[in-house]
Amino acid sequence: MEMVCIACPNGCRLSIEKKEDGSLLVSGNKCPKGVAFANEEMLAPKRSVCTTVRTIYKKLPAVPVRIDGEIPKEKIFDFVQETKKIVLDRPYSFQEAVIENLFDLGINVICSVDMNRLIGE
Amino acid sequence: MYDVVVIGGGPSGLAAAVEAKKEGASVLIIEREAMLGGILKQCIHDGFGLIRFGKKLSGPEYAELYIKEVKDLGIETRLQTFVTSIKKNQDEFEITVTSSIGMSVIAAKTIVLSTGCRERTARQVFIHGTRPVGVYTAGTAQNFVNHLGYLPVKKCVILGSGDIGLIMARRLTLEGAKVVGVYEIKCTPSGLTRNIHQCLKDFDIPLYLSHTVTRVFGEPRLTGIEVAEVDQFMKVKPGTEKYIECDGLILSVGLIPENELAETIGVKIDQKTKGPEVNEKMMTSVEGVFSCGNALHVHDLVDYVSEGSATAGKNAAKYAGVKEKEAIVSSEGMLSLVPQRITEGEHEIIFYFRTLCDRKKATLTITVNGNEEGKTVKKYTNLLPPEMERVKLKLNVKGGDKVHFKLEGE
Numbered sequence: 001m002e003m004v005c006i007a008c009p010n011g012c013r014l015s016i017e018k019k020e021d022g023s024l025l026v027s028g029n030k031c032p033k034g035v036a037f038a039n040e041e042m043l044a045p046k047r048s049v050c051t052t053v054r055t056i057y058k059k060l061p062a063v064p065v066r067i068d069g070e071i072p073k074e075k076i077f078d079f080v081q082e083t084k085k086i087v088l089d090r091p092y093s094f095q096e097a098v099i100e101n102l103f104d105l106g107i108n109v110i111c112s113v114d115m116n117r118l119i120g121e
Numbered sequence: 122m123y124d125v126v127v128i129g130g131g132p133s134g135l136a137a138a139v140e141a142k143k144e145g146a147s148v149l150i151i152e153r154e155a156m157l158g159g160i161l162k163q164c165i166h167d168g169f170g171l172i173r174f175g176k177k178l179s180g181p182e183y184a185e186l187y188i189k190e191v192k193d194l195g196i197e198t199r200l201q202t203f204v205t206s207i208k209k210n211q212d213e214f215e216i217t218v219t220s221s222i223g224m225s226v227i228a229a230k231t232i233v234l235s236t237g238c239r240e241r242t243a244r245q246v247f248i249h250g251t252r253p254v255g256v257y258t259a260g261t262a263q264n265f266v267n268h269l270g271y272l273p274v275k276k277c278v279i280l281g282s283g284d285i286g287l288i289m290a291r292r293l294t295l296e297g298a299k300v301v302g303v304y305e306i307k308c309t310p311s312g313l314t315r316n317i318h319q320c321l322k323d324f325d326i327p328l329y330l331s332h333t334v335t336r337v338f339g340e341p342r343l344t345g346i347e348v349a350e351v352d353q354f355m356k357v358k359p360g361t362e363k364y365i366e367c368d369g370l371i372l373s374v375g376l377i378p379e380n381e382l383a384e385t386i387g388v389k390i391d392q393k394t395k396g397p398e399v400n401e402k403m404m405t406s407v408e409g410v411f412s413c414g415n416a417l418h419v420h421d422l423v424d425y426v427s428e429g430s431a432t433a434g435k436n437a438a439k440y441a442g443v444k445e446k447e448a449i450v451s452s453e454g455m456l457s458l459v460p461q462r463i464t465e466g467e468h469e470i471i472f473y474f475r476t477l478c479d480r481k482k483a484t485l486t487i488t489v490n491g492n493e494e495g496k497t498v499k500k501y502t503n504l505l506p507p508e509m510e511r512v513k514l515k516l517n518v519k520g521g522d523k524v525h526f527k528l529e530g531e
Contacts, residue, residue, distance in 0.1 A: 048177065077295070
């Protein structure tokens with residue numbers, strides 16, 4: 001089967017064949033990330049997701065956050081709902097965790113900006 | 122007087138300023154918004170910095186790393202300051218600005234124009250009908266959602282498959298809006314292939330190629346739109362019109378480099394890139410004026426914006442005021458090619474180009490002065506117009522040489 005690798009902007013068009021032993025033969029990839037992506041995508045696709053969270057600051061009504069890793073694709077909407085539950089009531093620093101250990105996956109949701117700088121500017 | 126004044130504090134201006142400062146120049150950044158960072162502030166998705174920093178960052182994080190460097194280097198900035206005019210005197214530029222403290226004049230030895238792009242609007246793509254609330258450019262919708270925290274539409278259609286449109290399709294979906302579909306007038310998508318996959322396919326958002334929006338309805342709020350199929354000449358096929366009920370129409374129909382300031386001082390504009398013609402130092406046709414970032418040519422990756430802008434900043438700082446002889450670069454089979462001129466001598470130069478059409482296999486050849494067989498410099502597979510290519514070449518040219526780039530292949 002064919003798929004597009006989304007690991008980087010190259011967007012390599014991958015061709016995937018299942019070998020007799022069940023492993024995958026991946027071609028069309030410019031780097032090893034393509035093979036890893038294809039394997040993951042066939043078994044348990046994962047995505048990194050970015051969104052915003054609310055704050056108590058008028059100057060910063062929404063602050064961008066992202067997961068510092070990847071979550072199962074089917075959990076994308078659960079993650080966004082999770083971020084709707086919180087309101088940042090103090091200035092978070094650059095890349096500080098706003099949600100720790102998301103869904104017990106061992107990854108954090110981190111702040112994309114330095115809130116102190118933005119509130120001060 | 123400053124050695125280098127950078128106009129525009131987005132990713133391009135930040136990279137240029139940092140590099141100019143590192144060369145020992147006195148540098149000032151002028152930014153019309155209240156914060157540095159430009160469009161990256163609202164590009165909250167990740168995928169930035171893979172080339173520059175070797176990791177996947179969001180737009181605001183990418184900007185933050187540069188802003189931190191600007192602060193650490195002690196580079197001066199003037200925010201909420203708007204440049205109204207530039208005048209070229211004998212050995213300096215006179216930059217007139219307005220801000221909350223009034224008008225003032227800033228003197229500069231060199232100028233870096235990193236003024237970015239504007240988005241094409243509904244009026245520029247000729248959509249007929251009323252003028253309802255609910256028709257937004259993708260960047261405006263992005264600002265509403267990511268910066269102000271509003272959801273401006275409940276059910277919308279996206280016209281144009283540019284990257285910002287695709288990213289907004291995903292973003293609006295995540296925030297709970299229904300994206301009915303993305304309509305693209307061309308027969309191929311305009312955005313990066315990976316964005317078609319991770320923004321549309323992941324969320325089952327349909328993409329309709331060779332389709333356009335012909336009419337909008339509603340007053341004062343958008344109530345629906347009419348879409349239709351187009352033929353190979355992009356003319357609407359009669360009888361294919363279809364009505365779609367929606368309260369939002371998001372336009373992702375292209376970017377226009379902002380070069381009004383550049384034009385007032387006589388900077389020559391390339392009709393292919395819609396940005397200034399530059400040499401490998403990123404200097405425009407006007408001595409001492411440099412151009413970089415999306416004002417120079419529309420990029421799809423910020424990493425390349427930083428790279429090219431650093432070149433501009435470095436050379437602005439090193440500018441000695443001596444006019445150099447140059448070779449002229451021309452292209453064939455390409456939508457655009459930057460730089461368009463090369464100064465005399467041997468240099469390692471990074472060229473950025475876009476293929477004119479889809480090519481499964483392609484060969485890039487270079488001919489100097491047309492008197493020899495083209496020299497093959499690189500072979501490519503899967504070239505697409507939306508994906509900018511970067512190639513580093515060592516060239517030795519003389520003033521007046523004609524260097525011809527030819528991209529061939531099916």
